[in-house]
Amino acid sequence: MNTTITIPAQTAGETATVFAGDYLNKLSGETIERECKRKLEAGAKRLIVNFSETEIVNSIGVSILLGVIDAANNAGAEVIFSDVKEETVELFEMLGLTNHVTLN
Amino acid sequence: MVDLEREKILSNLAAEDFIGRNVELDMLLRHAKADGKTNALLVSSAPSLGVSELLRQTYDQLFFEQGEVIPFYFALRKSDKTARQSATRFLQNFLQQVIAFRRQDSKILDAVCDVCELAEIAPPGDGYWIDRLTETCQTESRLNNDSAFVRNCLSAPLRALANGAKVFVMLDDLHKAENFTGEIDFIEEINEIFSRSAMPFVFAGRRRFLFGKDVNDTETLEIKPLSFAEAGSLAENLAARYGVKINEQTRDLLAVQFDGNPLFIKTLLQSASEKRFSLDSFQKVEQLYTDEIFGGKIAKFYDAVFDEIAPRIETRKSILSLLFDAQSDEHEKTHVEAWQTRTNLADAEFFRAMRLLNTNEIIGLTSNLVETMGETLVLNDYVAARFRLEIVLQNRALTVGETLSEFVKRAPRLMSEFYRKNSAIGLREILGVFDCQEIPVALLDYSRFKDDLKGAPNEEILKTFRNETEKIILPQIIYTAHTVSFYPQFAQVTERERSAVALGFIESNYTDDDETVWIAAEIDSKLEAKKELAEFWCDRLEMVALMCNFPNYKIWLVAPEGFSPDAIEILQSRAAFGSSKKQVELLVEFLGAKDALGEKINANEYEMVVPMGEDTELIAAQTVEEIAKRHHFAPKAINQIKTALVEACINATEHSHSPDRKIYQKFTVENDKIVITISNRGLRLSDKKAEEIQPxxxxxxxxxxxxxxxxxxxxxxxxxxxxxxxxxxxxxx
Known part of the structure; x- marks a missing residue:
């Protein structure tokens, strides 16, 4: 079993997009967090986390996403979660994540 | 939704151990909030099926919710000798429960306070009406005006309502009012008071007592025994709670032997716990059960019932003898006069005893006939034990030993009977839904089905049926019973559940000429049933018709794989129908009668063990997804199930410090639900230090x-x- 994963990411101007994998757990969450922090350090002002491939999310993964939101706020950047599946939206709402982030 | 972690206030079982009554509990909670069609709900059941616990659970849930409705539970007691005594207690209980609710302090319920003391601790908002109420009742009491006093006490919830306190009244064990002496009819009083009010209330008690009671505009709820699956879950839960070792076999034996009676299941497991006795074999279950019958808690339960029915020893002995004799008597019914002669009681005492025997379902009393309750195994065992010890005066050691031996031999037999019953297709229930429906001939006639439809997918078959022109009209069935009930000798031919008789009319023309009887039997054959077998069964069922004097009858045989061509000829020559099991399944679907067949054991149970870590929870999630898809769960529900499962696995992995690092998973699919059980060894949630579970x-x-x-x-x-x-x-x- 691989203990490292690669998260695709792309940057266009001040907008950076990070693509979450099919399972958002501790490992993939931490990888997303690291990638997002890198983008923020590189000057991104708009951070998009794309969930189009994400089928299942666990609570540890969600807690790490909150860390991403904090980091973006501190850097004065906006965070957008895009292409989130309906079931995942429900989960984010349950845990209060949607109060801190824009969904589209 | 019921909160499973609320504290026990009046209830005896933790919410999570209260199994198999979700629908009923939900109905009561809705009724409490005035969602019922009427304000009166009559909750009835056979003895010891848990009505009181259901009402107590309802009380606890409403207390926990602290909503607008104040729950009030009151049960009549054997020690209440008069309506006045009961009304006094009613008032005291009412005030205590209202104040406890208002103060959100259930400990008030444990205090011993009189009405005046309670009035002193009432919250200011309720003080005025409570003071007025206590004053009025004290005045009536001083004047010795029983009728006015009783009425005032029982009207207390109405006074509360008039002052803005919405109360949900649950009156339990109303059958105990039968023992009240004095002029006042307690049931009539409460009926008069509550049926005219707008507040939701529940009257509960034994079904044979409540049946026919004139309560205006009532909804009814009859509490049935737990199903096999529910009784098994209860046994599992209680065994875990009491630390009693059981296994799947003994769990099922408890469910079957006690026929879904929650009280007896709980009693046996409690006794096992007290005696530190394992119930992991049939022999051990029967050993403890024998102890229970010969002086244990089950015996004490029935002792109390019989003591109440017949306070004098001689009368008790007569009744026990009559019941024991009836167990071995083929004639299920005897005349009331025969019982009166044997008991030698005067009319009043005799009819009181008979009424109580009937209310307690020890006998069935119809017009002037007494019917014994042949299928109540525990009661029969108790009666036999007492008869042999107290009436025949048989040696105790010998009696206990012989009984235990008999019980040990009986246990596998009981299970076999249950398995057979469960695998029967339910001919009686199917015949019971015949109601002049027009159906394609191919649904009953195997020769037609075999030629055109055998092997086709269900959808295609049902589509063909809809376009079928050759049809028959089923009779309107008005009464069904197992064939052995009409003709007991038939028990030598087949098991009870595999043959049935249905009486009815052709096309609902109620004339002698239109009377018809269907006699049906399920027969065994691995291949298409042969001519000899068809002939044998036609002969047997014709014998039933002859012995029961049915002039117009129709024979219907069901064989798993249908009938061979020469067997079909035999059936045709006897004007009989022969169907395959597949046809019967389709018939049930066609008639929309699946509900009528009741619960069948569903073997949809899957188990897997995954190691902790390395995202193995995903393997479990994918497995449960496949299972849920197979059982037609919606995609959204499947995602929710998967996410919850993942969380349970993470929980096990993160917190348990498990020695074997394994997660044990079981997925059970029943008719309307999937149950996922995740277990792990290691630290329990309650073992964890507070800081470990701080978010x-x-x-x-x-x-x-x-x-x-x-x-x-x-x-x-x-x-x-x-x-x-x-x-x-x-x-x-």
Missing amino acids: NEGRRGWGLKLMKNLMDEVKFEQTDDGTRISMTKYLKK
Whole structure:
């Protein structure tokens, strides 16, 4: 079993997009967090986390996403979660994540 | 939704151990909030099926919710000798429960306070009406005006309502009013008071007592024994709670032997716990059961019933003798006069005893006939034990030994009977839904089905049926029974559940000429049934018709794989129908009669063990997804189930310090739900130190919340060495 994963990411101007994998757990969450922090350090002002491939999310993964939101706020950047599946939206709402982030 | 972690106030069982009554509890909670069609709800049952516990659970839930409705539970007692005594207690209980609710302090319910003391601790908002109420009752009491006093006490909830306090009244054990002496008819009084009010209330008690009571505009709820699956779950839960070792075989034996009676299941497991006795073999179950019958808690339960019915020893002995004789008597019914002669009681005492025997379902009393309750195994065992010890004066050691030996031999037999019954297709129930429906001939006639439809997919078959022109009209069936009930000798031919007789009319023309009887039997044959077999069964069923004097009858045979061509000729020559099991399944579907067949055991149970870590929870999630898809759960529900399962696995992995690093998972699919059980060894949730379960800045520790939100029911259990989480999701139709 691989203990490292690669998260695709792309940057266009001040907008950076990070693509979450099919399972958002501790490992993939931490990888997303690291990638997002890198983008923020590189000057991104708009951070998009794309969930189009994400089928299942666990609570540890969600807690790490909150860390991403904090980091973006501190850097004065906006965070957008895009292409989130309906079931995942429900989960984010349950845990209060949607109060801190824009969904589209 | 019921909160499984609320504290016990009046209830005897923890909410999570209160199994198999979700629908009923939900109905009561809705009724409490005035969602019922009427304000009166009559809850009735046979003895000891848990009505009181259901009402107590309702009380606890409403108390826990602290909503607008104040729950009030009151049960009549044997020690209440008059309506006045009961009304006095009613008032005291009422005030105590209202004040406890208002003060959100259930400990007030444990205090011994009189009405005046209670009035002193009433919250200011209720003080005025409570003072007025106590003053009025004290005045009536001083004047010795019993009728006015009783009425005032019992009207207390109405006074509360008039002052803005909405109360949900649950009056339990009303059958005990039968013993009241004095002029005042308690039932009539409460009926008069509550049926005219707008407040929701419940009258509960024994079904044979409540049946026919004139309560205006009432909804009814009859509490049935637990189903096999529910009784098994209860046994499992209680065994875990009491630390009694059982296994799947003994769990099922408890469910079958006690016929879904929750009181007896609980009693036996409690006794096992007290005696530190394992119930992991049939022999051990029967050994403890024998102890229970010969002087244990079950015996004491029935002792109390018989003491109340017949306070004098001689009368008790006569009744026990009559009941014992009836067990071995083929004639199920005897005349009331025969009982009166044997008991030698005067009219008043005799009819009181007979009424109580009937209310307690020890006998069935119809017009002037007494019918014994042949299928109540525990009662029959108790009666036989007492008869041999007290009436025949047989040696105790010999009696106990012989009885135990008989019980040990009987246990596998009981299970065999249950398995057969469960695998029977339910001919009696199917015949019971015949009501002049027009159906394609091919649904009953195997020769037609075989030629055109055998092997075709269900959808195609049903489509063909809709376009079928050759049809028959089923009779209108008005009465069904197993064939052995009409003709007991038929028990030598087949098991009870595999043959039935249905009486009815052709096309609902109620004339002698239109009377018809269907006699049906399920027969065994691995291949298409042969001519000899068809002939044998036609002969036997014709014998039934002859012995029961049925002039117009129709024979219907069902064989698993249908009938061979020469067997079909035999059936045609006897004007009989022969069907395959597949046809019967389609017939049930065609008639929309699946509900009439009741619960069948469903073997949809899957088990897997995964190692902790390395995202193995995904393997479990994918497995449960496949299972849920197979059982037609909606995609959204499947995702919720998967997420909850993942959280349960993470919980097990993160917190247990498990020695074997394994997660044990069981997925059980029943008719309308999937139950997921996740177990692990290691630290239990209750063993954890407080700081270990503190959420980290509010961003961890969400697992339990998610599981509860995503699933319909979640239950946490501490096992001896670990934790077990059960989560249920219902199939929404």
